[in-house]
Every structure is written in structure tokens, then in C-alpha cells.
Amino acid sequence: MKLVRLTAIARKEVLQIWRDPRSLMLALLMPAMQMLLFGYGVNLDVDHLPTCTFDREGSQGSQALMKRFQASHYFEITRVVGSYAALKAAVDDGTCKLAIVVPPDFSAMLVAAGSSSVQAIVDATDQNTATLALGYAQAVVGTFANDVAVEWAELHGRAQPTQSVSVDSRVWFNEQLESRNFIIPGVVALIMALVGAQLTSLTIAREWERGTMELLVSTPVKPMELMIGKLVPYFAIGLLDAAFCLVFAIAWFDVPFRGSYVTLFLTTSLFLVVILGIGYLISVAIRSQVGASQIALLLTMLPTTLLSGFAFPIDQMPAVIRAITYLVYGRYYVTILKSVFLKGSGLTDLLLPVAALSVYAAAIAFLAARAFRKTLD
């Protein structure tokens, strides 16, 4: 392997990327776009859920309960209606996701029987939001009921009716329970997969398509020099994009970063070897740019989005799918990213995913080094 040839290839590749608006956009604009898209677009939290109330009693007690909903940041009462028809309309047209109905005998029952009930109607087209909304609504009503019971006991000079057991919870790693903190680190993997594989999938296919391969094969350049010379610029772009994502995540989205930059750099390099290797293999196998970029999307972006646990928790997948995720290299990197960002894990904590990623990188590099043969046969 000769450094002169390697640099000649790398230099040429940089010039070509620089003059190709498509590649340049992919390398420089895509990361920012993806970050904004996922940072703002994918939000699994329930916050200020538009809520509709139908208070059929209109008493002091029922209003007190409504105030509890108003006070909670999970809900925002956007509409107060006076009939079931209006309530139905509000839920049907999607302006309200949750409706709370207080029965006309709410306070009376509370006084007479010591218990009462309110009705919650939830739009469950998005089951995740619906489940969370119901849970929060139950919590609001539960604390209200508890307070009412305490008040009642004090008023009647009796001891508190129940010794309630409560959970004193501490949330670790993602203290605000913000889904953004959980999603953003994984987006880094997504961007690496997208940009890295897309760009490299074009690199050999382009030479075939434009006819420059014919001349290149006639020169003494070695397949190894060609591969490394071509991948080095993309490796640099990948690291640059990763650094950009890191700054964006920390400075813009306030995602906590508790790990070390060295750990992140090493594991990102490992992941890039896998991604660039796959892109290169595709480019060698498929001699058209369009075909190669399609296949690259299928083999990198898709599994990294769906099966890496970046947004969709692997624990909740069926056993068969869960087994398949072990083959998805993105899974290991996403695990590493989340741990490094939120837990501050070091390499020793991440031995297993790092080892898995290393095996993957070694296998891909081995295949890629043998993939390209200098012949037109």
C-alpha cells in the first residue's frame, strides 16, 4: 500500500464531494434537518394535553376538581362544554384528546356515600398518549379524593380513614422523564447511518456509471488503496457530523451529556467503520448510483430506525423481533449513545455492546477489503 496513491484517491474524492451539490447537502444539511425533525417532531411525552370538561354539577366541589386539572401541566382545559353532544364533537374533530365529565350528583354522593366517580373519555387513536393521559387523570383525581377524605376526617374530628401507602420515587438518568433526552442520542446513530452509507454507496457506483472505472482499473492502484482512500474523507465527514450532533444535542436541546468525549469518539469511529464498510460493499456490488443508494437506505437507515431501540423500546418487541435486533449493529451503538449521554458510562461499562460492534466492524472490514476486484470480467 502506497500513501501517495491513497492521498491521490482521497484528494480526488474530496473534490468530487465538494462539487456535487447532492453529496454536500447530504453531508452538511441532513444532520441539522434530522436533528430538528426528531428533536421537535418525535415527542412521546404527554404535556398540555388539550382537555375538554363537562361539569354537570357546577358545585364548589366539582370546580375544585376542575382546578386540579387546570393546575396540572399534563392537561390544558381548552374547552368547557354544556352537553354531551358538544363534548362528542370536541373529541371527534380532535380538538380535545381527553374529556372529563363530572356527574350532577358528584358532591352529594361524596357526602352521602363517601365516594363518587367522574367519567374520563379519551381519544385512543394514539394508544401511547391515551394510556399516559388516563394514568395522569387518575393521579389527579386520586390526590383530589385523598385530600377530600383528609378534609372530611378533620371536619368530623375523626382519625384519617386509611393509612395510605405511597411510592417515594426517584428517577435516575433522565430526571425530567423527557422523551427528548431518550430520543436525541439515538438520532446521532440515525444520522451516521443515513449520511455515511448514502455517501459511500455512491462512491464506487459513480466510477462505474461515469466510465472512469475503466481507466482506474488500468492503473497500478491497489483495491486496498482505493477503498481506504475513498473512505477516509467519508470517515472525516462522519466524525464531523457526529461532533455537530453532539453540540446540537447539548446546546440546543439541553440533552445531558455525562460521559466522556473519548468514549464517544472511539465508539462512533467503530460504528462509522461498520456503516462506511456496508456502504462501500453495496457500492461495489451494485454498479448504479440510484440502485446502490436505495439498497443502502434499506440496509442501514431502516433497521437503525426500527430495530435499534432508538425510539421503540426493544424490551417491548415480540421475542422473534427482539432476537433479530441482535443482528442490527445500530442497536449496539444506540445503547452506547444513550448510556454515554445519560448515564455517563465508560468503555468498561459498555464492554458488551462495544465488543459486538467491534466484531461487526472487523467482519465488514474483512469483507470490504476483498470485495473489489480490478477487472471488467
Added chain:
Amino acid sequence: MSAPPADAQILAERLVKRFGSFTAVDDVSFSVRRGEIMGFLGPNGAGKSTVIRIFCGLLGPTSGRAVVAGIDVAREPDRVRQHLGYMSQKFSLYADLTVAENLQFFGGIYRVPPGELPARIRSAIEMAGLAGRADMLVSTLAGGWKQRLALGCAILHRPPILFLDEPTSGVDPQSRRHFWDLIQGLAADGVSVLVSTHYMEEAEYCNRIALIDRGRLVAIGAPAELRHSKVRGELIVVECDRLGPALEALAEAPGVRDVAVFGSALHVLVDSGRAALRDLPQFAAGHGLEVRRIERIEPTLEDVFVHLVAGHRPAAQPLQ
């Protein structure tokens, strides 16, 4: 086949290349000496490009041997590649790079000593007539310039052997002339050149030419030698009022060996020129044809080619 000369820089020994059931190169043997220009002549699809690609290590031969600078191409392709320059039929420089960047790239690939590279790039730009255009994108260059730049890239590492696959196709006549001047200059400096073309008149620039048809070497020799030794008999040109009937009639005339259409006239190969000039107009008149012109001519390479492949090529592809 006679033994190849000791200084053979390019040597084909019973070269065969098959693609499935199609035989693209069929038992081809020849050699090219130092400083010699060997022209490959033949119609499209005759196998010229395939032979050149085998020599550049782009295709492996099915059987036989291709030797360049004493090195077997199939055994040590990368060692051979350092000794040769190649211009492919399809333009294959980087269109999105500038003139200078392309030269720089190939300088790096061939490991031209960094101290010498700037001077060599300068002389290549000068040779290609691209002075002042070093920073232009190749995509913006006209055909003739592109071709000369491709030659410049191919000789940047001073290879003793050049393979040029139809280097002048699609280039205007003046640029073609200029290009051939460059090639002859290189050959004078000792570079061996194997060049393919389908322009018959370009064959005259070559020291020797090899006629190739459907993968087979039909004839090989100096242009003048081929013209005189390969055509037995004498050649006359006949212009008639009706070409088709004349072709049919004259083929049956006594003393006629072969008739072929050349433009609007017929080239008739006869046993004796004098007899033909005397008898053919009468013979034609007997068939209701009027001869407008009839005279003896020197055979061209095209005559040689048509004559050699006649018989097994009923509808010969026209040659320019």
C-alpha cells in the same frame, strides 16, 4: 507464426477471449517492437477493444498469453500497469475535476516523483494545447482537447508502452491530425503504441497494421505491403449509371475476381487491368449499362480489407 523479435514490447500469443458462447478474440498472435506504431483496423465489434483490454489487465484471456514489457499480464497485472498508458474508447477522465486536478490525480496514482510532477503536468498541458486552461473543469472542454488531455494523463508516468482504443473517434479532422502528430512524436522517442481505429485513412500513420474481423487477425503488415501483396490481380474503378445491376453484372464478367461498392463507384478486381479496360465497357453495354468512367487505381487498405473478408461477410459493414 515466425518467432517474435527479441525487443517485442507487446506480444500476443494465440490470444483467445470468449464471453459465454461468443468468441470475441479468436487465436490472435502478433508483436510490437520498441518505437513501433501498430494500428488495429476493423469494424466495430471486431474485437479490437477486447484485445487492448486484455493487455491492460482489464479482462483475463480465456487462453493464450498477453505479454507487455516482458511481463505476463495475467500473472502480474499491477506490475504491467506501471509500464503502460491506456486511453479507453469512452472518455474516462473525471469531468467534475479540472484539467490540472486530473493530471495531479494520475500523477499520484502512478507515483510520479513529487519533484518532477509539476514540470510534467506543465508539459502535458502544453502538449494538449491547454495552456491557460489548467483550471477549467474537464466537462467544459471540447472533444479534441479532452482527447489530448486523456493522452496527457496516459503518458504522465512516461510509460514505454501505450494502448489507445479509438482515440480519435468523434473528434474533428484537424484535431485528429494534431493527435497523430503527438503519437508519432512519442513513437520517435521509443514508445511502442498499439492503437485501434476504424478510420482507414489513419492506418497510413502506422508503421504496421493488423486487420481484424470478427475476432480473427486477417492480415498484418506495413500499409504499403498489405496494399500490394494482399490484393492479387489489378484493381480498376468503374462508374456506371445504375450501381446495383452493374454490381451483379460485372461479378459475372470474364476475368473478374471480385466486385465491391465504394461510394458511388465499383472497385473491380481483375486478372488483367489492360484486358478489363478494353472489354468491360462492352460487356456492360451488353447488359444495358453505360460505363461513365473506368480506370486503373492503386488499391487502398479498404480494398484490401474488403477483399480479405469477402466471401464470409455477405453484407460488409461500411468502413469510413
